[in-house]
Amino acid sequence: xxxxxxxxxxxxxxxxxxxxxxxxxxxxxxxxxxxxxxxxxxxxxxxxxxxxxxxxxxxxxxxxxxxxxxxxxxxxxxxxxxxxxxxxxxxxxxxxxxxxxxxxxxxxxxxxxxxxxxxxxxxxxxxxxxxxxxxxxxxxxxxxxxxxxxxxxxxxxxxxxxxxxxxxxxxxxxxxxxxxxxxxxxxx
Numbered sequence: 001x002x003x004x005x006x007x008x009x010x011x012x013x014x015x016x017x018x019x020x021x022x023x024x025x026x027x028x029x030x031x032x033x034x035x036x037x038x039x040x041x042x043x044x045x046x047x048x049x050x051x052x053x054x055x056x057x058x059x060x061x062x063x064x065x066x067x068x069x070x071x072x073x074x075x076x077x078x079x080x081x082x083x084x085x086x087x088x089x090x091x092x093x094x095x096x097x098x099x100x101x102x103x104x105x106x107x108x109x110x111x112x113x114x115x116x117x118x119x120x121x122x123x124x125x126x127x128x129x130x131x132x133x134x135x136x137x138x139x140x141x142x143x144x145x146x147x148x149x150x151x152x153x154x155x156x157x158x159x160x161x162x163x164x165x166x167x168x169x170x171x172x173x174x175x176x177x178x179x180x181x182x183x184x185x186x187x188x
Contacts, residue, residue, distance in 0.1 A: 012040075014033050014036065014037050018030070018033040019032040019033040019036060035186050038185075038186060039182075039185040039186050042056075042185045042186075042188065043185065052188070053184060053185070053188070055188075056184035056185075056187070056188030057180060057181055057184040059184070059188070060180045060183050060184050060187070061180060063180070063183075064176045064177065064179070064180040064183075065098065065176075067176060068172055068173060068176045069091075069094050069095065069098055070091065070094070071172055072094040072097070072098075072169055072172065073087060073090040073091040073093070073094040074087075074090075075165055075168055075169065075172070076090040076093055076094065076165065077090045079161050079164070079165055080151055080161075083151055093146075093147075093150055096146070097143060097146070100139075100142060100143065100146075101139065101143075104135060104138070104139040107135050108132060108135050108136070111128055111131055111132045111135065112132070114128050115128045115129065115132070143162070144158065144159070144162050147161070147162055147165075
């Protein structure tokens with residue numbers, strides 16, 4: 001079934017070519033078709049009001065992070081399997097890390113807002129810029145030092161795991177944000 005794609009330069013017609021996945025019940029296929037139509041309509045409405053989609057996307061971010069945080073804890077459990085720590089301990093580290101990241105993002109947004117307010121005062125914008133750089137450095141440095149203190153490994157292994165875990169987490173987060181964007185299209 002071609003479903004969501006354009007066939008021979010013709011737009012998809014949900015009546016003539018509904019979603020039909022053989023192993024799904026008819027009710028689920030009908031729901032998928034209605035959802036695809038809703039997503040298509042939302043994509044069209046984004047051209048007129050992009051703020052609506054952004055608002056919908058922001059509204060599903062808490063649920064997205066609710067899923068990502070336990071996955072981050074599983075990632076920590078995997079990389080620190082020989083530390084013999086319970087999953088709950090890794091979940092607490094994930095919760096603490098996310099809380100610190102959100103607090104840091106709040107500080108960075110506040111600094112950006114202050115920089116906008118002080119746009120006409122050159123030296124103040126420069127000072128706020130320095131604070132922003134320090135806040136970014138502190139964000140990553142704090143997470144590294146926290147990981148070193150919690151898991152008590154040498155610097156080489158800590159930095160190596162920090163980089164690999166960070167890379168994996170960015171992939172998790174990018175996938176989760178993409179899925180939340182699709183969810184906002186489907187449910188707003």
